[in-house]
């Protein structure tokens with residue numbers, strides 16, 4: 001028997017079918033967790049955000065117009081939640097800077113700088129502008145077509161492509177500079 | 186096409202996102218141009234290295250428990266949603282109850298007012314006088330002792346009860 005489509009499972013879930021709910025979550029949990037982890041860079045936040053993505057999707061499943069795939073819709077919800085979490089985190093860090101003691105027992109900035117030097121590519125990806133980073137993650141790790149990336153990011157296919165190309169160019173410059181530094185030292 | 190044009194097409198070339206004719210142009214150029222070949226390889230390396238970054242697997246136990254976690258969150262979400270859903274009907278019911286109360290009181294006041302209007306022409310009952318008095322003093326201004334001394338205790342108690350109600354309703358409406 002052919003595997004049930006996401007839409008069919010969603011209909012069954014709406015009719016109170018618990019196994020359909022479980023099947024839908026299992027089908028997409030790794031994808032959404034992967035996206036959340038790549039956006040938020042740690043397991044705890046990624047797990048929370050992946051859970052919140054499914055909760056939002058199931059709570060509002062009646063508003064899903066089915067103009068895209070269920071997975072695209074999950075990507076949209078997940079990406080929005082991650083964006084908000086990153087903004088909240090930035091706001092919080094900004095507020096906490098004022099609470100930092102003037103002479104920290106361990107030099108936080110030196111530790112961060114050392115960690116970043118070990119993972120130049122990682123920090124280069126992290127510091128990409130939001131839209132470029134999202135396009136890069138969706139394209140490289142989730143293999144989405146640019147048209148779908150546009151749908152997920154609420155922009156045109158052309159804008160999604162441009163964001164991706166800018167991201168790759170920027171990373172290339174960082175890596176070239178990095179190679180140059182390594183050759184010099 | 187010059188080198189700059191070709192380098193602009195590097196990413197789409199590697200992404201297989203070019204028309205067949207453009208692919209042929211880039212391929213032809215790469216065969217003769219060392220600079221563009223190096224550039225192409227650099228971009229390819231970026232893509233390979235980015236692609237090679239893995240996410241640590243949280244483990245089978247995490248994946249097994251995940252749907253239950255979602256269900257848990259959904260349970261909380263649903264009950265929150267349900268609270269939200271009943272919040273407005275509750276608020277509506279409360280408003281209706283207040284309006285009913287207001288309507289009843291308005292009816293009594295109107296009746297009291299009309300009684301007052303006709304008080305001069307016809308002989309009004311002592312009851313209507315008492316009701317007309319309801320519009321006058323606030324609870325705090327009342328001289329309970331005097332009322333208690335002058336009147337029949339039963340009538341005073343009934344009047345006090347009505348005034349208490351009025352005061353309560355006034356308080357409720359002040360909050361809206």
Ligand SMILES: [Zn+2]
Nearest residue numbers: 188218220221
């Ligand atoms: Zn060239």
